[in-house]
Amino acid sequence: MINLEELEKIKKKALEEHIPIIMDDTLEVIKKILEEEKPTNILEIGTAVGYSAIQFARYSEGACVDTIELNEERAKTAKENIKKVGLEEKINILIGNAVDILPTINKEYDIIFIDANKGKYPIFLEEGIRLVKNNGIILADNILYKGYVLSDYNKHKQRTAVRHLREYIAKAIEDERLKSQILEVGDGLAISRVTK
Ligand code: SAM
Secondary structure, rough: OOOHHHHHHHHHHHHHOOOOOHHHHHHHHHHHHHHHHOEEEEEEEEOOOOOHHHHHHHOOOEEEEEEEEOOHHHHHHHHHHHHOOOOOOOOEEEEEHHHHHHHHHOOEEEEEEEEOOOHHHHHHHHHHHHEEEEEEEEEEEEEEEEOOOOOOOOHHHHHHHHHHHHHHHHHEEEEEOEEEEEEOOOEEEEEEEOOO
């Protein structure tokens, strides 16, 4: 049984500290997917303070979540948060750059959730396809990035991120192994069913 009171505190603190955690409507969509798919193994790229990893473990009873975080301070907080809600047996944090860590993983996942550096989304998708099981699902959050991705937005600051998110969407649509939907929930969620 997870400690829901602690989970609410973790969410509140993350929002107060402007840590970008999954939005409620995006989580609602993923909750339904988890309930339908009943995953055993979930991989998350981008832990932050562990909020979404905790929610995924909460909604998929029996599943193990591996989650990757670059920032050591955040990973430390995530570890503490996971302990507070009582999920330390279910969630495993890998500390480091996912670009380096992903190629070292040799495990099959039912669901992969991408929620990290937007400029690396195409790399995460490639690695995700390698690591997801046949008929598994790859999810990518923030895929519409405040609407920039589908507009003619071209400001320097976010230009690289926008270009890579557009590249992700193009691959999600064109790659024959992927059957994808782009939902306008939260900041945009890509859902790709993978046939290998
Ligand atoms: N999934 C979290 C949640 O909903 O609670 C939020 C994740 S936050 C949007 C993105 C996190 O990804 C940040 O904490 C950031 O440090 C981490 N990150 C960014 N680039 C990364 C990379 N290349 N490898 C691993 N983590 C990365």
